[in-house]
Amino acid sequence: xxERPPPEHPDFLWRNPEPRSSYDVVIVGGxxxxxxxxxxxxxxxxxxxxxxxxxxxxxxxNMARNTTIIRSNYLWDESAALYEHALKLWERLPEELDYDxxxxxxxxxxxxxxxxxxxxxxxxxxxxxxxxxxxxxxxPDQVAEVCPILDVSPRTRxxxxxxxxxxxxxxxxHDHVAWALARAADALGVDLIQxxxxxxxxxxxxxxxxxxxxxxxxxxxxxxxAAAGHSSVLAARAGVRLPVQSHPLQAxxxxxxEPVHPTVVMSNHVHVYVSQxxxxxxxxxxxxxxYNGYGQRGSFHVIERQMAAAVELFPVFAxxxxxxxxxxxxxxxxxxxxxxGRTPVTDLYVNCGWGTGGFKATPAAGWTFAHTLxxxxxxxxSAPFALERFTTGALIDEHGAAAVAH
Amino acid sequence: MLLITCPWCGxxxxxxxxxxxxxxxxxxxxxAGLTDEEWAAYVFYRDNPxxxxxxxxxxxxxxxxxxxxxxxxxxxxxxASYRPDEPRPGGTR
Numbered sequence: 001x002x003e004r005p006p007p008e009h010p011d012f013l014w015r016n017p018e019p020r021s022s023y024d025v026v027i028v029g030g031x032x033x034x035x036x037x038x039x040x041x042x043x044x045x046x047x048x049x050x051x052x053x054x055x056x057x058x059x060x061x062n063m064a065r066n067t068t069i070i071r072s073n074y075l076w077d078e079s080a081a082l083y084e085h086a087l088k089l090w091e092r093l094p095e096e097l098d099y100d101x102x103x104x105x106x107x108x109x110x111x112x113x114x115x116x117x118x119x120x121x122x123x124x125x126x127x128x129x130x131x132x133x134x135x136x137x138x139x140p141d142q143v144a145e146v147c148p149i150l151d152v153s154p155r156t157r158x159x160x161x162x163x164x165x166x167x168x169x170x171x172x173x174h175d176h177v178a179w180a181l182a183r184a185a186d187a188l189g190v191d192l193i194q195x196x197x198x199x200x201x202x203x204x205x206x207x208x209x210x211x212x213x214x215x216x217x218x219x220x221x222x223x224x225x226a227a228a229g230h231s232s233v234l235a236a237r238a239g240v241r242l243p244v245q246s247h248p249l250q251a252x253x254x255x256x257x258e259p260v261h262p263t264v265v266m267s268n269h270v271h272v273y274v275s276q277x278x279x280x281x282x283x284x285x286x287x288x289x290x291y292n293g294y295g296q297r298g299s300f301h302v303i304e305r306q307m308a309a310a311v312e313l314f315p316v317f318a319x320x321x322x323x324x325x326x327x328x329x330x331x332x333x334x335x336x337x338x339x340x341g342r343t344p345v346t347d348l349y350v351n352c353g354w355g356t357g358g359f360k361a362t363p364a365a366g367w368t369f370a371h372t373l374x375x376x377x378x379x380x381x382s383a384p385f386a387l388e389r390f391t392t393g394a395l396i397d398e399h400g401a402a403a404v405a406h
Numbered sequence: 407m408l409l410i411t412c413p414w415c416g417x418x419x420x421x422x423x424x425x426x427x428x429x430x431x432x433x434x435x436x437x438a439g440l441t442d443e444e445w446a447a448y449v450f451y452r453d454n455p456x457x458x459x460x461x462x463x464x465x466x467x468x469x470x471x472x473x474x475x476x477x478x479x480x481x482x483x484x485x486a487s488y489r490p491d492e493p494r495p496g497g498t499r
Contacts, residue, residue, distance in 0.1 A: 293479050
C-alpha cells in the first residue's frame with residue numbers, strides 16, 4: 001500500500017537507436033510481452049541481434065491500461081502450468097532485473113454469488129491444488145477475515161457464498177515492470193525502436209524475410225508478432241487469418257484513499273475486479289464491451305454496471321469518486337486462451353489472444369515465445385496453445401477462470 | 407454508448423440490443439463434405455477489421471428481431487443498419 005514510495009528513476013533506461021537494416025529476430029510490439037520476449041531471447045538463448053518495433057511508445061498500449069492483477073488459479077492443466085510458470089518468474093524478477101516494481105503478493109479472492117459459482121470455485125481450487133497452485137476455498141466468514149470491507153451479509157443483491165483464494169497472487173506496478181524489462185533487454189544489446197510502425201511484410205515465397213516499416217525496410221531471420229489488440233490487423237498484412245476478435249475493455253481508478261483494501265477481489269458474476277494501488281487509488285476493471293472495437297474506449301453503461309456492482313460489494317466505496325476511466329483493445333479467442341507459436345507463414349510467429357489476462361502472463365509469454373523464436377519449436381508449456389488447436393478441437397476453455405465475461 | 411437504428415423500431419440505445427458478431431456468414435452448403443480446416447474456419451474464424459464491419463445485432467428489449475449494422479470499428483460510428491434480407495450497403499466485401 002503506501003508503506004514505501006516508488007523508487008526514483010534515472011533519466012534514461014534504454015538507448016533510442018535508429019533501426020538497422022537487418023536483425024536475427026524482429027519483434028513487432030513493444031508492450032510487456034514484446035519486451036519480455038526480447039529480454040528472454042537475450043538472457044536464455046544468447047540471441048541479442050534483436051529489434052523490438054513499437055508504433056507508439058514502449059508499453060503504451062494494454063501494458064498501460066490493465067489492472068495489474070497477477071495470479072495463476074486457472075482451471076485446466078495447460079493453463080495452470082503456463083500461468084504458474086509466470087507467477088514463479090514474477091517472484092524472482094525484481095531481484096533478477098534489479099528493479100523494485102512493487103510486486104505485492106497480497107492474494108486474490110474470486111467470489112462466488114450463486115450455487116453454480118460455488119461448484120465451479122470448489123472445483124477450480126481443487127484442480128489448482130492438484131497442479132501445485134496455492135488455492136483454497138473460503139466460506140463467507142473466512143472471506144470477511146481476508147477482506148473486511150467486503151459486504152458478506154446474506155441480504156445483498158449479490159450475496160457472497162464463498163470464494164477461491166490464492167495467497168501468492170497480487171499486483172505489480174505495470175509501468176515499472178515494462179521499464180525494468182526494457183532496461184534489461186537494452187543492456188543485453190536489444191534495439192528498442194519506438195515510433196516505428198510495421199506496414200507490411202517482406203516475403204520470399206512462403207517465408208517471411210523482414211518487415212516494411214514507416215522508417216524503412218528491415219530484414220529479419222524470424223519475425224514475432226506481439227501486438228495484442230492489433231494482432232489481426234498486423235497478421236492480415238502477412239496474409240494470415242487469426243481466430244481472434246478485438247473488443248474494448250474498460251477500467252477506471254478512484255481518487256487516492258487511505259489503505260482500506262488489503263487484497264484483490266474479483267467477481268466474474270457481476271463483472272468487476274478491484275484492488276488498491278500503492279499510491280492509494282482504487283483500481284477497477286469491467287467486463288469487455290460486447291462489440292468489436294479498436295477505439296480504446298467503450299460504452300458508459302458498462303462502467304455504470306461495474307460501479308453498481310462494486311458499491312454493492314464494497315459499501316465503503318459509495319462516496320468514492322471516479323478519477324478517470326479508459327479502455328484498451330483486447331484480442332479475444334473462442335476459448336479465452338492465448339495463441340502462441342507458428343503461423344502458416346514460415347518464420348512468422350505469433351503471440352496473441354491473451355484477451356483480458358495478458359499482464360499476469362508477461363514473463364511466461366516472453367519465456368515461451370522467446371523459445372519459439374530462438375528454436376522454431378514450441379516450448380513444452382506453450383505447445384497446447386498453438387494455432388492448430390482450433391482445427392484439432394483441443395480447445396482450452398478458460399472462460400470460467402478468465403474472470404471477465406467474454 | 408452506441409445509438410443504433412433498428413430497421414423496424416427506429417433509433418434506440420445500445421443497451422436495448424444484443425451483439426451477434428460478423429454478419430453474412432453462411433452455413434456451409436455441404437456440411438458433410440467439409441474438412442477439419444474448413445470446419446475450423448466456419449466455427450472459429452471471423453473477420454476482425456479495423457474499419458468498416460458488417461455485424462449482426464438483435465433488438466432484445468424491442469421487436470426481438472435480428473438485423474445487420476454497418477459500423478466503423480475504429481471510430482465506433484454506426485454507418486447504416488439494414489434487414490437481414492437486404493444486401494450490405496455499398497456492396498458485399
